[in-house]
Every structure is written in structure tokens, then in C-alpha cells.
Amino acid sequence: MRIYNTLSKTKEEFVPVEPGQVKIYACGPTVYNYFHVGNARTFLFFDIVRTYLTYKGYQVKYIQNLTDIDDKLIQQSIDEDLPVNVIAEKYIEGFFTDIEALGLRKADDYPRATEYIIEMIELIRKLEKEGFAYNVNGDVYFSVASFNGYGKLSGKNLEELKAGARVEENPDKKHHADFTLWKSAKPGEPSWDSPWGKGRPGWHTECVVMSQKLLGDSIDIHCGAVDLIFPHHENEIAQAEAITGRQFVKYWMHGGFLNISGEKMSKSLQNFFLTRDILQKYDAEALRFFFLSKHYRSTIDFSEELIKEADRAVKSLYQALNEVDYSAFKNEKVTIPEEMEEFRQKFENAMEDDFNTAKAIAVIFELAKLTKINFLKTRDNYKASAFLLVELGSILGFFSNLDEKLATNLNDLSGKLIDLLLSCRTRLKQEKNWQLADLIRDDLNELGIQIKDTAEGTIWRLNR
Ligand code: AMP
Ligand code: ZN
Numbered sequence: 001m002r003i004y005n006t007l008s009k010t011k012e013e014f015v016p017v018e019p020g021q022v023k024i025y026a027c028g029p030t031v032y033n034y035f036h037v038g039n040a041r042t043f044l045f046f047d048i049v050r051t052y053l054t055y056k057g058y059q060v061k062y063i064q065n066l067t068d069i070d071d072k073l074i075q076q077s078i079d080e081d082l083p084v085n086v087i088a089e090k091y092i093e094g095f096f097t098d099i100e101a102l103g104l105r106k107a108d109d110y111p112r113a114t115e116y117i118i119e120m121i122e123l124i125r126k127l128e129k130e131g132f133a134y135n136v137n138g139d140v141y142f143s144v145a146s147f148n149g150y151g152k153l154s155g156k157n158l159e160e161l162k163a164g165a166r167v168e169e170n171p172d173k174k175h176h177a178d179f180t181l182w183k184s185a186k187p188g189e190p191s192w193d194s195p196w197g198k199g200r201p202g203w204h205t206e207c208v209v210m211s212q213k214l215l216g217d218s219i220d221i222h223c224g225a226v227d228l229i230f231p232h233h234e235n236e237i238a239q240a241e242a243i244t245g246r247q248f249v250k251y252w253m254h255g256g257f258l259n260i261s262g263e264k265m266s267k268s269l270q271n272f273f274l275t276r277d278i279l280q281k282y283d284a285e286a287l288r289f290f291f292l293s294k295h296y297r298s299t300i301d302f303s304e305e306l307i308k309e310a311d312r313a314v315k316s317l318y319q320a321l322n323e324v325d326y327s328a329f330k331n332e333k334v335t336i337p338e339e340m341e342e343f344r345q346k347f348e349n350a351m352e353d354d355f356n357t358a359k360a361i362a363v364i365f366e367l368a369k370l371t372k373i374n375f376l377k378t379r380d381n382y383k384a385s386a387f388l389l390v391e392l393g394s395i396l397g398f399f400s401n402l403d404e405k406l407a408t409n410l411n412d413l414s415g416k417l418i419d420l421l422l423s424c425r426t427r428l429k430q431e432k433n434w435q436l437a438d439l440i441r442d443d444l445n446e447l448g449i450q451i452k453d454t455a456e457g458t459i460w461r462l463n464r
Contacts, residue, residue, distance in 0.1 A: 001056070001352040003221075004297060006229060006252040007153055011354050016220050017250055022058045023215040024050055025249075027207060027224035027232070028110065030067040031091035032076040036272035037287070037302065038258035038265035040102055042225045044288060045255040045296040045355075047104045047397065049221065052351050055395050064107040065210050066092055068114050069200055072267075074189055084190045088112075098275050103284045103400050109214060113206040117192045120201040120209045123243065124181045124194075132242045136172040138184030138197040142204075144177045147238045153252060154230035179235050181205050204235035208248075211236075217244045223253040227264070256295075260302045273302070286311035288397055292357040313365075317393065318409040320368040324375040326386050327406055334383045343367055343385075347392050357396060364393050418449060422458045 001014040016022050026046040029035050035043070043064075050062045068088035077084045092112075099106075124140055127133040132146045144150045144158060151157050161177040170176075180202040185191030191198035201209075211219060217240070222233065233252060240248035257264045265272045278287060281304075289310035294300050336344075343363055350359035367389040374382035393399050421440055428437040441451055444460070451460045 002354055003251050003253065004354045005250075006233075006254050007249075009155075012251070014251065016058065017218050020057075020059055022053050022060045022221065023219040024053075024060065024062045024221040024223070025207070025211040025215055025219055026062070026064040026107070026222075027228055028064040028066050029091075029095055030070055030072055031088050031095060032070075032072040033091060033267055034094045034274045034276055035098060036265055036267065037275050037278050038225075038272065040098075040275040040287070041258045041291050041300065042255045043099065043104055044102070044291055044397075046223055048292070048296070048355060048357060049223065049253065050107075051105060051395055051397070052355065061215060062107045063109050063111065063210070063214050065207060066095070066110050066112045067203060067206065068092065068112045069190060070203055085114075088114075094276070098279075101279050101284060102275060103288065103397050105397075111210045111214060113201070113210070116206070116209050116213060117201065119213055120205050121182075121192075121194050123205060123209055123239065124201070126243055127181065127239060130242070132239075133181055134174070135182075135196050138182075138199060139172065139180060140182035140196055141173055141178040142181050142235065142238060142242075144175050144179070144238065147242050149241065150177070150238050151234065153237055154234045156230060156234070177231070179204060179231060181239070204232055205239060207232070208236050208240045211248075212240065212244075217248070218246050219249055221251045221253055222249040223255070225257060226254045227257070229254055254297070256297050256299045258291075258300050258302055262301070265302060278307075282307050283311055283314065285314045285398055285400070289314050289361070292396055293361055295358055296355055314398065315409060317364065317368050317389070317398065318405050319413065320372050321386060321389070321402075322406055322409055322413065324371055324382050324386055326390075327403065329383050329386075330402075332383065334387050336384045336388055337381055340381065340384055340388060343370075343388060344392065347395075351395075360392070360396060364389060364396070364398075367392070418444070418460055422451065422460065426458060 002011040003014045004010070005012045024046070026043075028043075029039060046062070046064065050060055054060045066088075069084065073084050073087055077087045080087060082090075124133060127142065128135065128140065131143075133140050133142050144161075151161075158175065158177065162175065182194060182196055182199050182201060182205075184197055184199040189200070191200055211222065222236075224233065229252075237248050259265060260271050260273075263269060263271060286307055287310070290307045291300065293310065293313075343366065347360050347363040350356040350363065353359075367385050371382050371385040371389055374385055390399050390402070399405070421444065425437045425440045428434075428440070444451055449460055451458055
């Protein structure tokens with residue numbers, strides 16, 4: 001299995017730190033608003049990585065944090081005139097509602113930054129004691145020059161960072177790139193007591209502490225979207241490795257942006273669609289398909305047209321299952337014949353080439369086609385291909401409410417077929433072929449479908 005590692009900028013063979021186990025830390029939402037579809041894309045990419053590794057038999061521990069204290073939450077609390085913790089609760093609840101609607105599988109834990117303040121203070125004290133941090137009037141900074149290796153993730157070097165600095169920015173800092181570990185509180189802001197006075201931890205410290213506390217000093221995968229490479233993840237590495245002297249993360253994975261009209265979708269640019277609003281209009285699996293039909297590292301442009309297309313594509317998978325009457329044999333015990341395992345192999349090869357979900361989806365469509373062909377040719381193994389289709393599709397998160405979806409899809413299809421018959425009947429009447437037109441009406445009646453000719457056309461309803 002090969003994974004693109006931002007640290008080496010190459011696809012590397014995946015070898016977990018401890019055999020058989022995978023520890024994943026994902027940078028979760030800052031809970032000052034409901035999350036937008038750009039965030040949803042990134043959360044979905046985490047979900048796929050975790051689910052696929054679990055399918056491969058690894059014992060996966062997957063943590064996603066909730067950033068429940070920062071400047072944006074404080075601003076939102078002023079805007080909504082609610083305390084910061086109430087803002088956090090409101091949007092954490094919203095986060096869980098929306099990930100469920102999106103069909104994301106739950107992480108093993110969702111630590112909140114405010115639950116780890118003591119541990120954060122502890123880390124900052126250690127950094128200060130060992131000469132990696134300095135205090136200026138209650139604000140504590142990490143000294144980037146003190147850490148050998150600063151810039152290794154983002155490829156930036158200290159000279160370059162200095163050259164880009166504006167002199168007037170912050171005279172307290174020794175180097176422009178020095179970042180805040182502890183921020184002194186302004187009046188009225190939420191704060192905690194610390195050796196440096198009242199204040200709160202910096203965002204980069206929060207993730208290091210939650211990752212180390214819940215997963216240990218060295219983990220396998222740490223992920224987010226590309227905007228987190230610098231400074232967030234670069235600064236996490238500096239703190240963690242300065243303290244432990246060990247590699248913090250083996251594989252750094254970063255997903256591409258969801259853009260809108262060529263710009264990153266973001267709360268600050270106000271060019272976003274909330275996931276919950278999009279899910280009012282489109283099925284969650286359509287959105288999932290829209291994202292997964294592209295590689296996770298590519299940039300995608302938001303397009304409702306493409307989501308509609310994705311919806312049609314997903315429906316065609318359900319339709320294939322309906323056509324072969326999957327519901328009738330779904331509980332049978334069916335073994336997948338040897339020759340069909342080639343599809344699983346293709347699916348796995350795609351996923352193991354840095355999670356190429358676009359290629360994996362193509363395999364699922366091949367299987368849908370094969371299932372229909374096998375069924376039409378009355379080959380027995382149509383059941384096996386349908387089972388494999390559902391198994392592999394489920395890894396990508398499709399077919400979650402299979403029974404319900406199959407029933408609705410069938411209804412959709414029946415409705416369309418009745419409409420089709422009725423338009424044929426209208427043509428027959430125009431051609432004065434009354435006999436055949438009446439036959440269609442009577443046969444539909446026998447099936448429990450009542451039809452009525454009106455001035456606007458023929459309407460139908462089911463007999464109760
Ligand atoms: P935030 O709530 O801003 O902390 O972001 C949560 C996650 O969504 C982070 O991993 C971000 O990198 C990611 N993210 C933010 N904006 C986008 C976007 N437009 N496209 C994809 N991922 C994004
Ligand atoms: Zn983080």
C-alpha cells in the first residue's frame with residue numbers, strides 16, 4: 001500500500017509504526033459555525049482512509065479533535081451574544097448531526113481542546129524549561145530557531161520566512177515565524193490560570209497534546225487539508241519533536257481544496273455552502289460520489305450540475321441491484337467465485353495507490369454492469385457479483401440504507417414505467433387504436449393502478 005507523504009513529497013510504502021495497528025489523528029472542525037461542504041470533503045477523506053485500513057485488517061484508532069476555543073469562537077460569541085462555551089456546544093451538536101447525515105463513520109474519540117488545558121500548560125512549561133520557548137509579558141512563543149528541522153514539512157526555511165516578514169509585525173518575537181504557545185487573555189475573554197498568568201493555549205499546541213495523550217508520542221497518520229501544512233502542522237512537528245526527540249508522525253496526509261469559482265471555499269471568504277443546506281437538496285451519497293470520483297489530493301470545483309450527475313450515477317447502482325432483485329436473495333449465503341476476485345484485486349490496487357477512489361469507483365461500475373449481464377444471461381453468478389458490488393461499494397460508504405433506498409428507487413422506476421405506458425396509450429388513442437388503449441387501462445387496473453383521463457392529460461393513482 002502506498003501513501004503520498006507530504007513530508008517526503010513522494011508516495012511511500014505504508015509500514016505502520018507498530019505492526020497491525022494504525023493510529024490516525026485528524027484535525028477537526030473549529031466549532032464556531034456549521035461546517036461547509038469544503039470541510040465535508042476533508043472529513044470524508046479521513047473517513048475513507050480509516051475505513052479502508054480497517055477493511056485491510058489493521059486495528060485502527062482514529063481520533064478527530066474539536067477546536068472549541070480560539071479567536072473565531074470568541075468573535076462568534078460576541079456576534080451571537082452567547083458565552084463561548086454555549087457557542088461551542090451549539091456547533092458541536094451541529095457537527096454530530098451533520099456528520100451523521102453525511103454518512104460518516106464515527107471516530108473513536110472526539111477530544112475537545114478545553115478538556116486538555118492542564119496537559120497543554122505542562123507541555124509549554126517543558127518547552128520553556130528546555131529553551132524552546134520564551135515568555136513576553138504573559139504571551140509564550142516557540143522559538144523556531146531553537147528547533148533544528150523547522151520547515152521540513154512545508155519546505156520553508158528560516159531565512160525565507162524572515163525575508164517575508166514585515167518588521168513592524170510583532171516586536172516581542174525573536175523571529176517572525178515564532179508562534180504562540182500561550183496567549184494572554186484580554187478582559188472578558190475565557191481564560192485559564194497558568195504560570196504566565198491568565199490566558200489560553202495556541203491552536204498548534206492543542207493538537208500536539210491531544211494527539212500525544214490519546215495516541216502516544218509517535219503516530220502513523222496525521223491529516224487535514226493542504227491549508228494546514230503551514231503553519232499548523234509545521235508548528236506541531238516543532239513542538240512535539242523538540243520535546244520527545246522522536247518522530248511525531250510517520251505519514252502526513254493532506255487533502256485538496258474544494259473551490260468555488262476558482263477560490264477556496266471558506267468561512268472567512270463567505271463563499272461557502274453549509275453541508276446541512278446541501279443535504280437538504282441532494283442525497284448524501286450523491287455528494288459522496290461527487291467527491292470520491294476525484295482523487296483526494298486534487299482540487300475540485302463545487303458544481304451543483306456535477307452533484308446532480310453524481311446523483312444519477314449512484315441511482316444507477318441501486319437500479320442495477322433492483323433489476324436483479326437483490327432484495328430477494330440478499331440473505332442467501334453466496335460465495336464469490338475465484339474469477340470474480342479479480343475485481344476485488346483491481347479495487348484494492350486502486351485504493352492502495354494512495355487512495356485512488358476514482359479508479360475504485362470505476363471497478364464498482366464494472367461490477368454493476370457485469371451483474372446485469374449475468375442476470376440477463378441467466379448465469380447463476382449474478383448474485384455473487386451483486387454481493388461483491390455491495391461489499392466494495394460499502395467500503396466507500398455507499399449502500400448505507402440499502403433496503404430503504406432499493407424500495408424508493410424501485411418506486412421511482414415503477415412511476416416512470418407507468419408514465420411511459422400512459423404516454424404510449426395517449427398515442428394509441430390519437431391513432432384511434434381504442435382497443436389497445438383500453439387493454440392497457442384494464443391491465444393497469446388489474447395491477448391496482450387506477451387511471452383517469454382529464455383535460456390536462458391522463459393521471460394515475462394506486463388503489464388503496
Ligand atoms: P476548520 O473548521 O476551519 O478548522 O477546518 C476543518 C478541516 O477542513 C481542516 O482539515 C481544513 O483543512 C479543512 N478545510 C477547510 N476549508 C476547506 C476547503 N475549502 N476544502 C477542503 N478542505 C477544507
Ligand atoms: Zn490540528
